[in-house]
Amino acid sequence: MNPIPMKLSLGPVLFFWSRDDILRFYAEAAEWPLDTLYLGEVVCGRRQQLRSQDWISLAADLASTGREVVLSCQALIESESDLKRLRKMVDNGQLAIEANDLGAVRLANEKKLPFVAGTHLNIYNADTLALMSRLGAYRWLPPVEMGRDTLAALLEAARGQQLEIDTEVFAWGRLPLALSSRCFTARHYNLNKDDCQFRCLEHPDGLRLDTREGQPFLAINGIQTMSDGCHALLPRLEELHAAGAGRARISPQAQGTEAVVQAFRQRLDGQDGSGSLLDGLRAQAPGELVDGYWRGQAGIQALEETH
Numbered sequence: 001m002n003p004i005p006m007k008l009s010l011g012p013v014l015f016f017w018s019r020d021d022i023l024r025f026y027a028e029a030a031e032w033p034l035d036t037l038y039l040g041e042v043v044c045g046r047r048q049q050l051r052s053q054d055w056i057s058l059a060a061d062l063a064s065t066g067r068e069v070v071l072s073c074q075a076l077i078e079s080e081s082d083l084k085r086l087r088k089m090v091d092n093g094q095l096a097i098e099a100n101d102l103g104a105v106r107l108a109n110e111k112k113l114p115f116v117a118g119t120h121l122n123i124y125n126a127d128t129l130a131l132m133s134r135l136g137a138y139r140w141l142p143p144v145e146m147g148r149d150t151l152a153a154l155l156e157a158a159r160g161q162q163l164e165i166d167t168e169v170f171a172w173g174r175l176p177l178a179l180s181s182r183c184f185t186a187r188h189y190n191l192n193k194d195d196c197q198f199r200c201l202e203h204p205d206g207l208r209l210d211t212r213e214g215q216p217f218l219a220i221n222g223i224q225t226m227s228d229g230c231h232a233l234l235p236r237l238e239e240l241h242a243a244g245a246g247r248a249r250i251s252p253q254a255q256g257t258e259a260v261v262q263a264f265r266q267r268l269d270g271q272d273g274s275g276s277l278l279d280g281l282r283a284q285a286p287g288e289l290v291d292g293y294w295r296g297q298a299g300i301q302a303l304e305e306t307h
Contacts, residue, residue: 234281
């Protein structure tokens with residue numbers, strides 16, 4: 001197999017894990033063959049096992065290993081306390097941020113801080129991408145439902161505008177689909193959002209939601225709705241590169257993230273075919289492997305393997 005000239009990143013932990021579990025996870029991740037690590041609370045401002053300064057200090061420690069480290073910011077700003085945490089992340093004085101809402105984009109631009117335009121910014125065309133680049137974005141993530149052909153056409157249009165910006169594609173994990181002001185996990189337990197008792201801690205990969213017919217459909221993660229299936233683009237890395245992507249993102253899961261990282265690295269290095277690597281990851285995935293969105297189909301469609 002031929003090597004694929006792409007870089008590999010580890011996205012922020014989207015679930016609510018204990019402080020000890022987070023610190024243990026990143027201590028291990030510091031040894032994995034990654035080019036970039038993202039860290040920070042993206043989903044819910046009530047998740048305070050690590051506070052803003054804790055994330056900043058941890059990020060600085062990881063950056064000392066020579067990797068690129070990016071501070072990921074909350075995607076749904078609902079209160080003054082959320083905004084205060086966002087300002088603190090932007091004012092970290094050292095590291096770029098991943099902006100997941102336009103408030104973060106504005107603050108980063110005011111501070112002349114380079115940023116990654118996160119998938120929650122919903123960039124669907126080259127003109128919007130060019131605007132983000134002018135505001136200071138040096139990398140972007142397409143919306144998770146954007147397929148191969150749409151991405152390739154968008155990046156072709158961007159090149160026509162002489163726009164040079166790195167593209168990172170969400171390539172493994174439960175897909176972050178939507179955010180709400182309501183907390184679905186609290187409602188599941190008949191609790192108020194402001195008295196959720198931090199039940200998300202009991203579901204380190206989210207809480208599965210089935211249809212009335214018993215088919216696994218979605219996963220709920222506090223105020224976030226996710227896919228139940230595990231988006232798996234390991235067999236599609238050549239297509240990502242051909243479409244113009246320069247980086248693949250792995251989203252952390254409670255168990256087996258290292259195995260996923262190692263499999264992606266082996267495929268990028270041309271050490272093994274994706275089929276044999278995938279076989280070893282199926283049991284590690286939090287749900288059925290899917291790739292429908294990438295193929296322009298319904299996201300829930302099962303992985304269509306290449307041969």
